[in-house]
Amino acid sequence: MAEKKMDSSPDHSRRRFLKYTGTAIGGVVVGGVIGSAVSGGFTKKSAVPSPSASPQAQPAGDYNRAPMFFNQTQLQMTEAASERIFPKDDSGPGASELGVAFYIDHQLASPWGVNARTYRTGPFVKGEVTQGDYLSIQRHELITMGLHSMEETSKSKYSKSFVDLAPEEMDAILTSMEKGEIQVVNGITGKTFFNLFRTMVMEGVYSDPLYGGNSNMQGWKMRKYPGNQMSYTSIMDKDQFIAMEPRSLHDHFVH
Incomplete structure (x- = not known):
């Protein structure tokens, strides 16, 4: 049973x-x-x-190289435009290789992108030259609208998308943005967009790699900048310049 x-x-x-x-x-x-x-x-x-027959060990992926805000078209445009602002040359890699587009993407996906800590109550009036801009739109809106204006200008002027333009054609559109000749939205000119975009490009080149840019600390290495060292006590009494291998915040978190 x-x-x-x-x-x-x-x-x-x-x-x-x-x-x-x-x-x-x-x-x-x-x-x-x-x-x-x-x-x-x-x-x-x-x-x-x-x-x-055993598979070869694969290198660890760089998970900072993942978009959090942009769609693919916006990410490609940002990469192309940032490379024209900080191009590769004999001194070292350009913005594209340094991952600047991902730095910008991550910043726009953060509270900074929506002006979380910025005074946001009107009236929104045009300030003096020495005062800068006080915008009614958020930073992520300014960047995406600026990219849209660049794309529309590219198609109307060259009948091509911005990413398909020759370098000199990209430069011409970026120059027009910088001069304020291209309108973005509601009286906001390309100059406002370009100033913020260029600032973010330079931040992406030289910020800590933890934030998505400055891949492998190559931006720092070009400047012989030591990065985030825990201490300088071992070299404080040296008269000559001491070249140090740069360290990221990530190194301190891991070790």
Whole structure:
């Protein structure tokens, strides 16, 4: 009686089902993998692959290289425009290689992008030259609208998207933005957009890599900047310049 009870238990029935149906369908559906496993196990050869068949260790991914705010078109435009502002040359990599577009993207996705700590009550009036702008729109809106204006200008002037332009054509549009010749929205000119965009590009080049830019601290290395060292006591009494391997905030968090 006890034996019959065990045979009819759900768990025992499931094992029998896997054994017989797995063996039956294995060769048809999955090349015998399921059937071999449930009816007798894998052979030693298949269970222990040779060292030559082992996959090579993959380098760790850079998870800072992931958009949080931009769509792909905006991200590509930001990368192209930032490279024209800080291009690659004999001194070192440009904005694209340094990941500046991802720095800008991450900043716009943060509370800073929505002016979380900025006084936001009107009236919104045009200030004097020495006062700067007091905008009715948020930073992320200014950047996305500025990119949109660049794209529209590119299509109307060159019949191409901004990312498909030649370098000198990109420079021409960016120069027009800088001069305020292109309108962004509600009386806000491209000059306001360009000033903020350029500032963010330079921040992305030289900020701590923890924030998405300055990939591998290459921006710092070009300037021989030591980054975030824990202490300088070992070199404080030195008269000559001491070149130090830069350190990121990430290094202190990990170690």
